[in-house]
Amino acid sequence: MTYNAFYGTIVHSISLNQLDIVCNGLLVVDNDTGSIVTMEREVEDVVKVLERLDRPYKLHRLTPQQFLFPGFVDTHAHAPQYVFAGSGMDLQLLEWLNTYVFPAESSFKSPAVAKDAYNKVVSRFLRNGTTTCSWFATIHLDACKLLVDTIEQLGQRAYVGKVNMDQNSPDYYIEPTEASLNDTREFIEYTQSKKTIITPVVTPRFAITCSSALMHGLGKLAQEHDVPIQTHLCENPNEIDFTCSLFPESKDYTSIYADHGLLGEKSYMAHCVYMTDDEIDMLAKHNTGVSHCANSNFSLHSGVCDVRRFLNKGIKVGLGTDVAGGFAPSMLDAVRSSFFASKCTLMAHRDRKQDYEHLGTAELVYLATLGGARVLGLHDTTGNFVVGKAFDALVVDLDSQGPVDLMGNETPLQMVEKFLFNGSDQSLAHVFVQGRRVAGSMSSP
Ligand code: GUN
Ligand code: FE
DSSP states (O other): OOEEEEEEEEEEEEETTEEEEEEEEEEEEETTTTEEEEEESSOSOHHHHHTTSSSOEEEEEOOTTEEEEEOEEEEEEEGGGGGGTTSOOSSOHHHHIIIIIHHHHHGGGSHHHHHHHHHHHHHHHHHTTEEEEEEEOOSOHHHHHHHHHHHHHHTOEEEEEOEEOOSSSOTTSOOOHHHHHHHHHHHHHHHHHTOSSEEEOBEEOOGGGSOHHHHHHHHHHHHHHTOOEEEEESOOHHHHHHHHHHOTTSSSHHHHHHHTTOOSTTEEEEEOOSOOHHHHHHHHHHTOEEEEOHHHHHHTTOOOOOTHHHHTTTOOEEEOOOBTTBOOOOHHHHHHHHHHHHHHHHHHHHHTTOOOOOOOHHHHHHHHTHHHHHHTTOTTTSSSOOTTSBOOEEEEEOSTTSSOOOOSOOOHHHHHHHHHHHOOGGGEEEEEETTEEEEOSSOOO
């Protein structure tokens, strides 16, 4: 029955264009619930304010080099692919899947392989400040349960999907339609029965590896259990051609998912690099979100996604590392890659003598935190520091131990920018999820 109180600079997103920088901020966390109970600005006499509280508190005074920042939300990552992250980046999507991804994922039939890899990847993501992550696992029910157990133990907020694939897959990594649906149902019930901060998510890999019967069945399962749906959409030109040839009765790639009951307000689609205006309108109509995976789009030379097309239509957008299509298990990298993708789009517009605004600092912070929370439908739980939300937070420390040098005359906004572009896991003194410290480069506060 105690409180943790943080006093100092607090930075968070209010909306796409509003970055709120609070000086002399006081944020109080209820240690029983892990929720934020107070958030005050411009507090002069912090002890006087704290003495009004009804319970004992521990006060953490942030140094001038430190600030509180919301935990990152990664809207798309493949946990098993971490085993080869940073290698095998010579191929494009379909060849890359057959050469590197499917052999690696099939090895997760072994619980020993899964246990070791899942411990490493979830620990690494937490160390890098990813307090919420939407994971793809593999087709194996046991290994999927193991991923949920591992995440629970390490304390991350997560969406976890058992991957479904019943066609156009190698014979060593494929499942019969009925088994795929039954295992998915069992996985959803297993995960929901734990009553943790982990949510099961229906996860058809993509239309190529899912029969019409499987996709219809998964749409029904998601509806029955009221769970979200994640998949890949319009990532690569060859993928799009092959997909459309498999489902000629649907108007376009996005319509394939719509026609199978997989588009809705709880659905979110990774990549969306090549979308017609009609397809974007379809996402808007269904209130379906987009996970922007810029590192992956460069690394698999899929293409450059112009996220303004989605933002301009009010579509929910968050960032995804897409490990290991993206090589970096870090949302700081996702921010930087998104920045570069946005600059590439600007240069293409400039060549056509058109105006374009690249993503600015406020937008990048939003996409990496509150925007991702919106994509996952978790905006009432996480993404920024609003009273009542969970304390999912990073204590950023730009002291000289880490990769950032401060000159001492930086504005708070410049400190945030230095963190985004030059920071690393060493800049994260503490990482909290639901008030629980789960990682950090310093000893516990
Ligand atoms: N499309 C289908 N599967 C995958 C995958 O594992 N990674 C990426 N980037 N795209 C996919
Ligand atoms: Fe992916």
